[in-house]
Amino acid sequence: MADTINSVHLNVARGANENPVRRFFRATEIDTRLLGMIGALLIIWVSFQISTGGLFLTPRNLWNLTVQTSSVAVMATGMVLVIVTRNIDLSVGSVLGFCGMVMGVAQAQILPQYLGLGHPAIWALTLLIGLVTGAAIGALHGLIIAFLGVPSFIVTLGGLLVWRGATWFVTSGQTVAPMDPTFRLMGGGTEGSIGATASWIVGLVACLAIIWALLHARRQRKRFGFPRRPVWAEYVLGGVGCVMVLGFVTVANSYYWPANIARRYADANAIAWPEGGLLIPHGIAVPVLMAIAAGIIMTFISTRLRFGRYVFAIGGNPEAAELAGIKTRWVTVRIFTLMGALCAIAAAISTARLNAATNAQGELDELYTIAAAVIGGTSLAGGTGTIAGAMLGAFVMQSLQSGMVLLGIDSPLQRIVVGMVLVIAVWLDTVYRARAK
Structure with missing residues (x-):
């Protein structure tokens, strides 16, 4: 009891000697790294708002920004767990492309033959096929990494090449379109909003x-x-x-x-066209809700379930986790299986948004996904990372890309900027970890 009272007095004395800012952060327990990312995001927004002449911070651009971030944000939630365990997954973009092509063929060519064109179950069965395909690919990667001892870098680098090639072979390089109308709701747009x-x-x-x-x-x-x-x-x-x-x-x-879509809607529903036009809000897009749901579920898994504790234990010290009785190999398999399923969800969003399954779908998404996780505070040394940080990192990356598009910057220069940001983020993580010791 005396020790507790002394500890309380020490904490009170320490709080009295702290400056107001430090006391505020200690009391609210706000992650300063997350706050730093928010500050960087605001700087990016203000800079692009000024340089684009007020085009960046418009409702239209911000709405599109959230939709464009959704697919990478979904994959970034899984990449956090992969990197936390000191692994890497370079195949996520190719897996996205392959799952997207499989789902495109399923809903455009295969399922209508058995269920009929426009059947209400086509979109659900298509999504289920995609999830099974993605999870199976992830499980295969995980089994090779965990039980054959091949480094994740090599396995997923091979997966990057294999699944990109397999995407081409599914249709011999042909684009599959259009998608099922209900399936397209997952891509956003006027109908894909609530x-x-x-x-x-x-x-x-x-x-x-x-x-x-x-x-x-x-x-x-x-x-x-x-x-x-x-x-x-x-x-x-x-x-x-x-x-x-x-x-x-x-x-x-x-x-x-x-205006043209609103006018067609008014004509179809016998609504009188007002003088100033019919203003129908989009509201939140369906893919954004899907990304938020994925973030909530993954946060629950990583912070509330035993599986999540095992993941961070392995990342902190794999040998100690093994000695503690954690089945590290099977945890690794489950992590990559989950990553594959998230790639399938991202593929559904991307395919629905494009209204087509293409051979180039998901190219370079592995770069943006890894960059989002690292910028969001996930350490490549393992053991540290947050789902919210990775999703915010994805938003930062997409903000950079969207702003450069508005400025008319060429695609090669955009990639140079993204690469530089990734290197800087890793350097800042190294500095932060060195100071934390």
């Missing part, structure tokens, strides 16, 4: 979830005797989270349908 009312409902539910999560965490800390954040810090975190969610919904609802 509208203003549903978006506000999603936003309010998300705010309630944030408040519930803060209250639940506080009760759990009290239950197990862990130190709790000050009440004002809980209010700050809840307020900031809700403002960000509602701000996102506001932006999504500020982007309206194109």
